[in-house]
Amino acid sequence: MRRMVRREREASPGVGPGPEPKAEGPRHVAIIMDGNGRWAVQRGLPRTAGHRAGVEALRGVVKAAPELGIKVLTCYAFSTENWKRPKDEVDTLMSLLLEYCRLEATTLHKNGVRINAIGRIHELPPAQQREIERAVNLTRGNDRLILNLAVNYGGQAELVDAFRSLAAEVQAGRLDPDRIDAAAVASHLYTAGLPDPDLVIRTAGEMRLSNFLLWQAAYAEIWVTDVYWPDFTREHLEQALREFARRERRFGAV
Template identity: 50%
Template sequence: MDNTFTLNTENLPQHIAIIMDGNGRWAKQQGMLRAFGHESGVKSVRETVEACARLKIKFLTLYAFSTENWNRPKLEVDALMSILMNSLKKELPTMQKNNIKLNTIGNANMLPDRARKQLFDVIEQTKDNTGMTLTLALSYGSREELVAAVKEICEEVKTNKLDIADINDTVIQSHLYTRNMPDADLVIRTSGEQRISNFLLWQAAYAELYFTEVLWPDFREEDLHKAIFSYQKRERRFGKTSEQLK
């Protein structure tokens, strides 16, 4: 490990969220099908999860499959679902060893039956783990999440369970998929793209954003440390001035 990136363990992000981008381009560079890139990205997931667990990061959220990804060619979607099932089964012992609790956000009803069953089996088996919470954003879109939250709140107002005057940030937060976790502190996106692609729009309101040219299958522990090191050099003001923080 490059000691240039020695981290301050007193100033680690509580919640890291990652947009794992670049699998397809990586595969193309190798002269392979896109599915090969997705399979190769599993190694990066494993290494990143274990590295975060070692750092005692409390929450790690991975953008694994967006609502828009359903529009990709069926062959690629089928391959992604197969990789998901195989990875969940294969990585369960590692999650148990590292005391990791699995969670998911998104519209799970859209997942194929076998993939959904495998996902919730692993969630059930890791529910009592007390270390890091690993959240897979699957069939996830932040706009869809916000629409669903608005509908739930409207229903509560309609049935007199909630008064319009009482709607605030906390009420909205309590209706999001992420209601049981803190907002993101650091959002990382690989592959050089500099956008958040409908990911955690509410939860990333004050997150630090980090973009790297590294394609996801090449993302390693050192790259994670670089992102956290960058985070630690920043001043998080949350709307205040530097002088107020001092």
């Protein structure tokens, strides 16, 4: 990453919000929604309660994003590594995914939100695959906000899938290996056709990407907050945008 990750704590009372975000704010914001389990444990609740609270936080952020000028929002909902978690937690996450697609798709459609899913969707249970497909088809024509749900997603798996696809084209004689460049790789990623994220937000204070958008985030600014995801609000999103506006992006130049 080009510059040091900036870590932010929740704003203290009496501290001014700082300058407003510039007009040229991030087009694409990606969020690692972390801390649901810890949020629940601190309250004496099962970890699954934290995931349910996290869905409420997602609703608020999806509503706020287009109002703040964000055109693409990618949210890390379930990683390829999350299958290693206890079965009851995985079952809850799969159930919440089903509920979200069933209950939110119509509202999101009315609000001009296009739902997209990135990851190895074909490995999900059939019911989840069907609901994702239904939500994607329902909202396909919307352009107010693209909501990418990263489900059964891993950055390394995405690159493996892209390289396999490129290799198949070479083997079939449709692609000269000498013509494979960064643009060719990008065109075979799950996010093909979308701008790379300008800003990656991580909640709950961890200082790592956790296998999220490894190719696409090469020049993204990173903003980390100690706030757990269920407590993340529009105000925190605005705080991240203000910090983004302060940074100077050089993309390797002077």
